[in-house]
Amino acid sequence: MKFPLPFSKSKHNKEKAPEETAAPRKDIGMMTPLKMDFVQLIKDATQDPSDLIVKDIPPNITLIYIDNLVNDQVLTDHVISNLQKKSVDTPDSIKAALSIPEINASTRLDVIVKSIVTGSVLIHMEGHSQVIMANIPKLESRSLSTPENESQVIGAQVGFNESLSTNISLIRRYIVSPDLCNEKFIVGRRTNISVALLYINGIANEQMVNTLRQRITDLDVDSLLDSAVLSEMIDDNSMSAFPQMLLTERPDRFCDGLINGKLGIVVDGSSMAIVCPQSFIEFFQSREDQNLRWQIATFSRLLRFTAILLSVFLTPIYVGALTFHYEVIPQAFLVPLSESRALVPFPPVFEALLLEFIIELLREAGARLPTKIGQTIGIVGGIVIGTAAVQAGITSNILLIFVALSALASFTTPSYMMGNVIRLIRFPIIILAGFWGFYGIMLAFCFILIHLLRQTSLGAPYLSPFYPPRLKGLANSIIRLPYPLTSKRPEVARPVDKEKYKPEPIKPENS
Amino acid sequence: MNNTIQLSPKDMINAYLLFFVVHSTQIGVGVHGFQRIVYQDAKHDAWISVLLAGLATHIVAFCMIKTLEVYGSNDLYGIQQDVYGKWIGNFLNSIYILYCFVAFFSVLRNYIEVIQAWIFPGISTWFLSITLLLIIIYAFTGGLRVMVGISFFSVILAIWVIPMLVFPLKFSTMDSLFPILEVNIISLLKGAHSMTFTIIGFEILNIIYPFIKDKKKTSKYTHLALLSTTFIYLSIMLVSIMYYTEGKLLKTVWATLTLFSFISFPFMERFEFVAVCFWMLIILPNLCLYLWAAYRGMIRLVKVSSTKFVWIFSTLAFFGTLMVQTRPQINTMNTYLGKAAFYIVFVYPVLLYLITMLKKKFTSQKEQNNEKI
Numbered sequence: 093m094k095f096p097l098p099f100s101k102s103k104h105n106k107e108k109a110p111e112e113t114a115a116p117r118k119d120i121g122m123m124t125p126l127k128m129d130f131v132q133l134i135k136d137a138t139q140d141p142s143d144l145i146v147k148d149i150p151p152n153i154t155l156i157y158i159d160n161l162v163n164d165q166v167l168t169d170h171v172i173s174n175l176q177k178k179s180v181d182t183p184d185s186i187k188a189a190l191s192i193p194e195i196n197a198s199t200r201l202d203v204i205v206k207s208i209v210t211g212s213v214l215i216h217m218e219g220h221s222q223v224i225m226a227n228i229p230k231l232e233s234r235s236l237s238t239p240e241n242e243s244q245v246i247g248a249q250v251g252f253n254e255s256l257s258t259n260i261s262l263i264r265r266y267i268v269s270p271d272l273c274n275e276k277f278i279v280g281r282r283t284n285i286s287v288a289l290l291y292i293n294g295i296a297n298e299q300m301v302n303t304l305r306q307r308i309t310d311l312d313v314d315s316l317l318d319s320a321v322l323s324e325m326i327d328d329n330s331m332s333a334f335p336q337m338l339l340t341e342r343p344d345r346f347c348d349g350l351i352n353g354k355l356g357i358v359v360d361g362s363s364m365a366i367v368c369p370q371s372f373i374e375f376f377q378s379r380e381d382q383n384l385r386w387q388i389a390t391f392s393r394l395l396r397f398t399a400i401l402l403s404v405f406l407t408p409i410y411v412g413a414l415t416f417h418y419e420v421i422p423q424a425f426l427v428p429l430s431e432s433r434a435l436v437p438f439p440p441v442f443e444a445l446l447l448e449f450i451i452e453l454l455r456e457a458g459a460r461l462p463t464k465i466g467q468t469i470g471i472v473g474g475i476v477i478g479t480a481a482v483q484a485g486i487t488s489n490i491l492l493i494f495v496a497l498s499a500l501a502s503f504t505t506p507s508y509m510m511g512n513v514i515r516l517i518r519f520p521i522i523i524l525a526g527f528w529g530f531y532g533i534m535l536a537f538c539f540i541l542i543h544l545l546r547q548t549s550l551g552a553p554y555l556s557p558f559y560p561p562r563l564k565g566l567a568n569s570i571i572r573l574p575y576p577l578t579s580k581r582p583e584v585a586r587p588v589d590k591e592k593y594k595p596e597p598i599k600p601e602n603s
Numbered sequence: 604m605n606n607t608i609q610l611s612p613k614d615m616i617n618a619y620l621l622f623f624v625v626h627s628t629q630i631g632v633g634v635h636g637f638q639r640i641v642y643q644d645a646k647h648d649a650w651i652s653v654l655l656a657g658l659a660t661h662i663v664a665f666c667m668i669k670t671l672e673v674y675g676s677n678d679l680y681g682i683q684q685d686v687y688g689k690w691i692g693n694f695l696n697s698i699y700i701l702y703c704f705v706a707f708f709s710v711l712r713n714y715i716e717v718i719q720a721w722i723f724p725g726i727s728t729w730f731l732s733i734t735l736l737l738i739i740i741y742a743f744t745g746g747l748r749v750m751v752g753i754s755f756f757s758v759i760l761a762i763w764v765i766p767m768l769v770f771p772l773k774f775s776t777m778d779s780l781f782p783i784l785e786v787n788i789i790s791l792l793k794g795a796h797s798m799t800f801t802i803i804g805f806e807i808l809n810i811i812y813p814f815i816k817d818k819k820k821t822s823k824y825t826h827l828a829l830l831s832t833t834f835i836y837l838s839i840m841l842v843s844i845m846y847y848t849e850g851k852l853l854k855t856v857w858a859t860l861t862l863f864s865f866i867s868f869p870f871m872e873r874f875e876f877v878a879v880c881f882w883m884l885i886i887l888p889n890l891c892l893y894l895w896a897a898y899r900g901m902i903r904l905v906k907v908s909s910t911k912f913v914w915i916f917s918t919l920a921f922f923g924t925l926m927v928q929t930r931p932q933i934n935t936m937n938t939y940l941g942k943a944a945f946y947i948v949f950v951y952p953v954l955l956y957l958i959t960m961l962k963k964k965f966t967s968q969k970e971q972n973n974e975k976i
Contacts, residue, residue: 416722419872419873419876420877421872422867422868422870422872423872528723528726529723530876531722531726531731531880531883533880534880534881534883535738535883537884538887541756541884542741542749543741545745545748545749545756546745553748558756559752559755559756560620
């Protein structure tokens, strides 16, 4: 049970990538000792951008860098001033003179070009073909802020931002352990985006790590702009509407996954990190459930599950019952129902689809607009359109309640990606209910059940711990068990170390 | 025994899942209206007939498991090939495949009939048939893991139906049960025999046995499943006898559904509308596993891919549903299937067990003789 060393793997990748990208472009692979030739080579290789700065430091040193990529302060304080003050005569002495942690030397053009676009200053000395690359990148990133899409009341209020190094430092703050493995990959033939694979050695399942690593290295795309794209590319079934990997912007949720033996992926330039394997039920669990007392957390979990069921099936049942099965509606309820529908000219299915469409329209408009206007739109939509629609007699107010309720319920899903699916699958079910009543609803239910049974997440069954059934895991997914009872990690990631702790301390109390 | 089935642990299922498989294949369309058929023979002692039938399932399952244990990791098809030789074995295998097809078809056709009779009188048979078959094909192509998963969920998600039997109890009287044992033993046995169509399904054990991971626990979970099935049938039967008057029960085709029909909640009445639709989930494992059982047999006879097989099978079943249309036809089909199933499921396994035992004794004696020489 030994993992391959993460270091060797990442080095291997770093070396491999430039060969593929730069080699076909330039045949001349080596540097020259002459200053003029060197400058020309670099200009040719980088397409002579307007922000390429060539700076001479007498007597014989030339600096080349891209203005927008390097940190100006470090450049003046550490590089230029040191080169001017100290006497340097060989490339090695330059290396010694500069107090910069990441500094390399090479004579290969492809390596050098690669280095300059990642934010290095190239230092060339007349008469030497070796070029010094001092990496002082200007890392522009947003300051840390609260997670916008996964807010919670109790718990840490920090979210990932778009910088890979910041994100990894956030994760390392939660998991202070030498066992935290961090493998780096370069993905995207043209854009060369850094992707980090994180897991805890000794908990994570080796087979799963290998599978995921294989999937990332096998990926042959020219660009990678977000982790959401990556997760859709590498998950088990890209054709399914259900996400098989969790996208989260919360470092604590991410680390919670790692602790339970899951694997995490962080993509540079993306504020969402991937956690996998993820089972279906885990999409409906919030990190906050762990922070609240177990009774409260259980209550809100049950509330959420009820909400999901309502959200998916309430409107279809209304449509099915009103179109075909009047018999199932109790008499006392039938009167207000028929009164409210007396003026409505449409069949129930059309009425429901119309209202659902309006709600989705409001949500979409709210998501695209700035926050303040979005709120206004919500109020306008909710109150004005809703009331007007009922008064105009195109919908019944009971359906309005149902539709609003199911929309509200769908937003309780702690994962935005899964919330979207919950809202989406409602539409086909409403249509089926409109044509074939409860039979249609049941068809859809069976189809979804079989579909979910067929899915896997990184090879692990998607419906775990429901199927295959794990009693403890099952109890802990529906309600939140108190901590003395949850000494085992969830089964979904098939962790190597199955126990979080030894459950001995509570035994004396019980006996 | 060169035709044993070798499987990797990944394709196998845990023994406790067998409980759900056996239980879910036993309960299907039969439960809708088995009371009338049993009542015809055994009158108000019908519940004893249910118990007898349950007892018979235990005995037969015991024989089945003993036979399978002799062969280690093999299914009925392989055993028949081994016991009777290639030709007779394959002939019997074909009969078993045909039986699976007819059982599949019968479940499908009965369910379609129930939907048409109770909810949608106007809906066309071909539509119901196609939608159900498509769902089954989707499940079948997912493999055994998915099908066993459906069995599991069909049991778990249907548990809430059982407490519904409490509602009719308000209008029942215990007096209907007495005097106990009024009819003679022959009638009781006849009644138990009529249970065949309702209680079959556990013969899936013959086919699924090689796929079980820890085979030692097979009998434990199988008998547990049979016990719970008998318990459910028994409670439904008892409630029915207590609720209905004699003449009424003899005229009610779907007595269980009629029991459901007056259950009401503050938010819902006429529970049978929900129950009939919900029954789709309960018959799904029946359909999937009969289909799968037929497929397992078919690949022993001819080389056929699972996709090709499932489409041919479904097409045949589809045209079959169009041909068998009226209630008398369906009833005749059920009766004949029940008769055939009695011999295939109840009589034959005991026979096979005896033959296997004799053969085993014979071969071991022969080996001993060989060693002596």
